[in-house]
Amino acid sequence: MNNKLEITSKIEQGLLPHALLLLGSHLAGQEELGNWLTGLLLCEQAETINEPCDQCKSCSLVKAQTHPDLVMIDNSEKTIGVELMRSAGAFLQKTAQLAKNKVVVVFSAENMTESAANALLKTLEEPTLNSYLILVCNDIEMLLPTIISRCSVVKISPPTGxxxxxxxxxxxxxxxxxxxxxxxxxxxxxxxxxxxxxxxxxxxxxxxxxxxxxxxxxxxxxxxxxxxxxxxxxxxxxxxxxxxxxxxxxxxxxxxxxxxxxxxxxxxxxxxxxxxxxxxxxxxxxxxxxxxxxxxxxxxxxxx
The missing domain is CATH 1.20.272 (Zinc Finger, Delta Prime; domain 3)
Structure with missing residues (x-):
């Protein structure tokens, strides 16, 4: 909950970074936060309710994973290759078709190959207006330090005790x-x-x-x-x-x-x-x- 409040506060102030790294142990909640943030950035009503409304056209398209301003990369346990990251970078250079923002979400970002990570660096170094890159990661040790340094890290605290x-x-x-x-x-x-x-x-x-x-x-x-x-x-x-x-x-x-x-x-x-x-x-x-x-x-x- 604190992570969501922090993110919505930054959005209200116009301070949300271009690239966010959602970091936590497996099943700690970073995937859910990534999906929530994706919906928030593309929802037509988000500015008034600070939540994805789950009712507008954009929310319906996000749920169906057919939103024209969204790219979701989820290779699960497989490696994420360079072509996928190059395509994601090219996508962020385009103009949004339906929503105000363009969003790329990379789940299991630790599975990027070295070539894919280097391609991602170019995207991080040249952000475009109203474009957001969300990296969801289970193991920060597998990410290049240069990628980590160019992202705003959001640490997900799993349940304890x-x-x-x-x-x-x-x-x-x-x-x-x-x-x-x-x-x-x-x-x-x-x-x-x-x-x-x-x-x-x-x-x-x-x-x-x-x-x-x-x-x-x-x-x-x-x-x-x-x-x-x-x-x-x-x-x-x-x-x-x-x-x-x-x-x-x-x-x-x-x-x-x-x-x-x-x-x-x-x-x-x-x-x-x-x-x-x-x-x-x-x-x-x-x-x-x-x-x-x-x-x-x-x-x-x-x-x-």
């Missing part, structure tokens, strides 16, 4: 080490199912090492995959270090005592290195890096 607990349907998912990075799997049923599938395959891999291809595909295709993999090893270290009562319901309890802490720490080091590499790679190279990672983990856990 009792507010977060009320959103969690299955309280067994919460333990002493739960944190806001786990918001997706704590509050979203689809994420919970995806995590369960990855953990199931991980347990098979760590015991039999015969399902590497299946696990690679799951990890590479899920934006949370590497985080869930790293968290599993972290929890196993904690279980073996005396925190088993706090993690009694965690799946990694099945492997307690199978490997030494030294082996697990080596795996965590490999995971850290691979995660840093993946943030800079294309989707194809992501799969290759994860495949190499699993081979290295197997070598650590089954020494020759």
């Amino acid at each position: 009792e507010e977060l607990a009320r959103l969690v349907n299955d309280q067994r998912l919460i333990n002493e080490f739960s944190n806001l990075n786990e918001l997706a799997e704590l509050t979203d049923a689809n994420c919970q199912e995806q995590r369960a599938e990855i953990i199931e395959q991980l347990l098979v891999f760590l015991q039999q090492f015969n399902n590497g291809n299946e696990l690679v595909n799951l990890l590479a295709s899920n934006i949370h995959g590497m985080r869930w993999l790293t968290n599993s090893f972290n929890q196993l270290v904690r279980i073996q270090s005396g925190w088993q009562d706090s993690l009694v319901s965690h799946e990694m309890n099945q492997l307690a005592g199978c490997y030494s802490n030294e082996q697990l720490w080596q795996c965590l080091n490999l995971l850290s290195q691979a995660t840093k590499q993946i943030k800079l790679l294309t989707q194809a190279n992501k799969s290759f890096t994860i495949e190499a990672l699993l081979v290295d983990i197997e070598h650590v856990l089954i020494p020759s």
Whole structure:
């Protein structure tokens, strides 16, 4: 709510920046804020009610994603290529057809390739009148510092404490080490199912090492995959270090005592290195890096 009040105040004062970066952890609310702001900038009644009216022609077109003055880029877990960003930049150079403003929204902006990010920089450096660029981001570390510096950053604060607990349907998912990075799997049923599938395959891999291809595909295709993999090893270290009562319901309890802490720490080091590499790679190279990672983990856990 505070974010909306701040934005509407800037609009009233004519101070809304040309480019905004809406930043938060996955499912923290930045996507919803991006959709709301898009509607606000294009709504015919927004100046009088400070909200999208949801009734005018513009609001109807925004809902249908057919507004002539709106471009929405949402490649989800796929990379965002340079041609998409060049087209978005060209779009913002045009004159608005229906609304007063022109808007480009880029969801999962962290998925831009380096070439796409460089193309975006040109748009940021040459803003046009009544044009707005909204970047919705889940991981600021994957954005170029030059892009961040040219945007007005709006940080989305996710729910915490009792507010977060009320959103969690299955309280067994919460333990002493739960944190806001786990918001997706704590509050979203689809994420919970995806995590369960990855953990199931991980347990098979760590015991039999015969399902590497299946696990690679799951990890590479899920934006949370590497985080869930790293968290599993972290929890196993904690279980073996005396925190088993706090993690009694965690799946990694099945492997307690199978490997030494030294082996697990080596795996965590490999995971850290691979995660840093993946943030800079294309989707194809992501799969290759994860495949190499699993081979290295197997070598650590089954020494020759």
